[in-house]
Amino acid sequence: MSVDQDAVNLLEVRGLTKIFGSLKACDTIHLAIAKGEIHALLGENGAGKSTLVKMLFGSLEPNAGEIFWNGQKVGITNPGAAKKLGIGMVFQHFSLFEALTAAENIALSLDDGAPIGTIAAKARALSYSYGLPLDPDSLVGDLSVGERQRIEIIRCLLQTPQLIILDEPTSVLTPQEADKLFETLERLRSEGKSILYISHRLEEVKRMCDRATVLRHGKVVGHCNPRDETAASLARMMVGSEVQAVVRQPVEGIDTAPSLLEITNLSRQPATPFSIPLKGINLSVRAGEVIGIAGVAGNGQGEFFEAVSGEVLQQDAASVRIREKNAGGLNITGRRLLGAAFVPEERLGHGAAPRMKLSENLLLSRHATDGKVFVGSGGTVNSSTIYSAAQRIIEAMDVRKSAPDPEAAALSGGNLQKFIVGRELDRKPVVMVVNQPTWGVDAGAAAHIRQALIELARSGSAVLVISQDLDELFEISDAIAVMHHGELSKPMPIAEATFEKVGLLMGGAETGRDEHAAEVA
Amino acid sequence: MRLELVKRPQRSMLFSMLSPFIAFALTVTAGAIMFAFLGVNPASALFTYFISPITEVWQLHELAIKAAPLILIAVGLSVCYRANIWNIGAEGQFVFGAIAGSFIPVMYPDLQGPFVLPMMLLMGMVGGALYAGVPALLKARFGTNEILTSLMLVYVAQLFLDWMVRGPWRDPKGFNFPQTVQFNSSAILPELMPMSGRANMGFVFALVAAVLVWFLMSRMLKGFEVRVLGSSPRAGRFAGFSMNRMVFFAFMLSGALAGLAGISEVSGAIGQLQPSISPGYGFTAIIVAFLGRLNPLGIVAAGLVLGLTYLGGEAAQSVLGISDKVARVFQGMLLFFVLGCDTLIHYRIRLVGLGAPKSKAVAKLEEAR
Known part of the structure; x- marks a missing residue:
């Protein structure tokens, strides 16, 4: 040596x-x-x-x-x-x-x-x-x-x-x-x-x-x-190649657009000693806009997602309204039937069942909304229809895979995420709620997903994105709100938002009063 | 040198098929060693145990009688286990179904007619389902461990049956034997081919149940729900499926099938209630379910194999003079080896030298693979 x-x-x-x-x-x-x-x-x-x-x-x-x-x-x-x-x-x-x-x-x-x-x-x-x-x-x-x-x-x-x-x-x-x-x-x-x-x-x-x-x-x-x-x-x-930049045109006339997702005074007791209580969250997402929720991990984003998606129900049915209908008492299937779609943070084990094929994972979130097509009379599953729908999504989102219909766990994180997001986009949902859309996804795929979310909003849907990645939120959001200790600040229009202002709110500068944040800045 | 388990990227289809056969081969090998220690010739003992009980047609009928309850129960259990719900109490549901189904022939021994048998079967299923509903309710409402509650309820059911046949339901003309009246002819399950042996409709029920549950699990949304909730409960909740409702569904379906097996056994093979109506079918069915890969069609084959261990046990007792408990030994070894061999589906075994990083040659080999 x-x-x-x-x-x-x-x-x-x-x-x-x-x-x-x-x-x-x-x-x-x-x-x-x-x-x-x-x-x-x-x-x-x-x-x-x-x-x-x-x-x-x-x-x-x-x-x-x-x-x-x-x-x-x-x-x-x-x-x-x-x-x-x-x-x-x-x-x-x-x-x-x-x-x-x-x-x-x-x-x-x-x-x-x-x-x-x-x-x-x-x-x-x-x-x-x-x-x-x-x-x-x-x-x-x-x-x-x-x-x-x-x-x-x-x-x-x-x-x-x-x-x-x-x-x-x-x-x-x-x-x-x-x-x-x-x-x-x-x-x-x-x-x-x-x-x-x-x-x-x-x-x-x-x-x-x-x-x-x-x-x-x-x-x-x-x-x-x-x-x-x-x-x-x-x-x-x-x-290894140029990454395509995400294009975001500003929206016009957003103030008059109908509010498709309306959250009013949403609170939630902590389910375990170490989970975060939600405290009086108010938020409205209008047709055509992307609202971003920033925040350091573990400040209640997961709890908020569960409450909005209907995996956990609310006492007050009016605290979550989807397309102007009370949804607080509806489970996730009921909310999906109102036109909402959800993408959770965890891919394996939450958004997708790891040991099931992609086509089966398509059925996972769409067995009710696409019940007429995917499920025959008497409760039988139309495997061939689902298979071709899965192939359509795989093609639209450019999902790379080793077999025609592999198990979810066999895909790389980025490709599985593309499929999970594509599965919901394919429905053209009216309300889309996404938690960490590009966490662990390579740059090319992330740009693809972000662009797709913006386009969904511009086609008239309401898109809510929860993310820890500030760059991402600044890239796609029309307004950014910040979650801290289970409280949500008022959304800041993207034109006024800066890393510093958002960062202060993330660190716990008083939430809910944006004039205060402006003062500090 | 040491053995190392290396996780496979995908589950191996090959070993998924082979594992039950490897397990069976290992069981036979271990059985031969056991026979050798017991002082009998392993070859002839194995012949007596596994081959001689199925050399004549009437013996095949006996095999069908033993396999029918095993298949019926195991098919129901497979739904539970696929949903990751651990119903260990099928024996109790079997017994309770038998008691519930025997209500008509015991209380109204003179009642005759074509409706009697269907009513009995239906009541047997309802009885089994309700009895399985108890651990389901305890789990869904209070979060109790269903393994313990369902198991403990087995003993409750067995003692309840014991009390019934010694007490309120004892045959008044039965010379004080602990048993109920003999069921009348319209309460007896018809035999399939009375000319050649005793096998009854129970075996047909088992086959029909296996096909129906196979269709449910592989072709229907409900089966999909079972599989999703069992393999990733959080994804199941995301899909909008309810685990609590699944607990009831799985428990009561398997309870109903165990109850059907119970009443079929009583009205078919036995013809009356007595203190003991099962040589442990409800427990052996757990082995059947796993040996059959939790697949209803595989369970039919596995049920026949395990049915054979009962017949082999009887043969071993009469021909070799060995206790028929040897059947339990074989069943236990089979489950042990099946679970062991299942490791090969997700892992492969590798020999590695201690400590030092692997040599270039091995790395090359792996690369080539």
Whole structure:
């Protein structure tokens, strides 16, 4: 083994490969991270970023390839070994127990058996010194997502790692919280620590990172200095082709259009100790417009979707009105029959049954609305009609698949999402409610879905989009409202909305009074 | 070296077909070993157990008698299990259906006519369905675990039957034997081919039920609802299906079929109520349901196989002098191996060296695959 110029690299990866079945999730990856740099790992969903870092952190075993740490060849067989080397990781999905305090959660991941009090004191000191104030005695269940991420970061820092891996850290933060995180990361860099920063947000990568490695379909397609690139050129590297921009013409005469979805004083008690109550939500979506609901994850969006879709019924039938009919007491089938269509956040297991074919998943949401066509007299299923309808949707939405009518779980996330959205669009619904329309969907497919939603609205339907992706909402919405702690702010017309105003509302600046928001801005 | 289970991207059709056969082969192998330990020649013992009971026509009739209740019950259970609802209490529903269906011939022993038998069958089904409605109600209303409640109700039903035949329904002219009157001729299920053996209409019911439930599950919206709610309940709720209503539907359908099996057994093979009317059909049917891949048509085949284990048990007792409990052993092993082999549908087995990353050759091999 040669110890030459590589010695300066903290971590070097050569030819790392991971194969799942017939899919090469990572294909001979080469990557080098120097001491004291913030290194970006860019790529679309499914490009192999998570697989790569899981191998670096020892939670997956590579099929081939070598890893060098400070020039020494190492085998990272489990997360414990990674920690021992000095690799720390902050996951995208937190692994915290909601019913325990922050300090208890931290203690669980440390092996030294130190008393809780000592750990709490250390955590408190560390958190303040990095500008991430944290009360170690608070229950995780009571903390915001941003605060929970701090616990993960502090937990990671307490193990004094040399390399910190952050997986999509800003996807759950408001723009303001993200700024704070960037300060911390820059401080860590100045202390000589290295950071592997995984993201698909190009602006923040350009702003912070010293070098970037771009992955596409499991392969490294390039190394670059993100500061020398434009967001468009980075996107091209990630996607491999130009991404079509979404076109949105402003609507006219929207004030006189009829309101097709009317939500009045919608409240909901929390169903579990850790779910969010909805507090007096008012919203009206008119024919022809797209209303976006922004908000940090876990602020009641899921609860709101369930209430609007009819998966959970309302006491007051007038609190949800669809096409000027009271729908609060109707279940999801009843609301669909009024002309509404719904796309939930979770694809597998909620929007689609994973082990069922696409044609069966078409029947899933349309057995009642298209009952005459899809279901024969006596309750028999017209399989051939459904099959051809499914093929029509697959063609219209350009769903890529390996078999004529595969199981839902066999499709990639983006393709399944295209099918699920297409399934509803195919009905030409009068009201469309979508939760996270393009979460985990590649850029090309996302643009397709967004364009389809805009066109649906322009053809006279009311479209409500709940999303954590601010870029997306600014791209497609005619007005944006913000959900925070189960409350919904008044929709802000897109012409007046800025990232900063929306970000403040997401962080909990008083909702429901837009004059106040304007004042702060 | 160690064995590793690797998840398949799609469920394997091949192993989905092969798994019951592999399981059966393993059961026979394990059975041979068991016979060897018991000191009998495994080959002749297996012959006595599996082959000799079906060499003559009258024996096939006996097989049909044993298989009919197993198929009827298992077909109903398959609907429950597909819906992810765990009805373990078919034995109780079987017994309760038998009691309810016996009401007419016991209380009105002189009542004759063509309407008697249909009424009995109907009451048997209603009785089984209502008895299955109890755990359904408990689950839907209070969220109780249906595995426990349905199982416990089995013992209630068995003891209730015991009390009935020793107490209120005892045949007054029966010399104090714990049994009811013999049913009169219009309360007896007709035999199919009286010339060649005892098999009765119960087997026809079983086949008809299997075909109907197969049609329901594979061709009708209701069957789709069962499958969706069973495989992904949240997607089922999104589809607008109600899990609570499904609990009642599945429980009461399987209860009705178990009840029909119960009254068919009593009015067919036995001809009266007595303290014990089932050699554990309701429990064995669970094995039948899984061995038949929860597919009603597969269940017909599986029912015949499990019916054979009962006959084999009797043969083992009379010919080899081994306890007929050996039938339970075979049934248990069969279920064990079926569930074990089902792993192969979703996983494949791989041998890996300990620790070190896999060699290039293996990676190449996998790539080629």
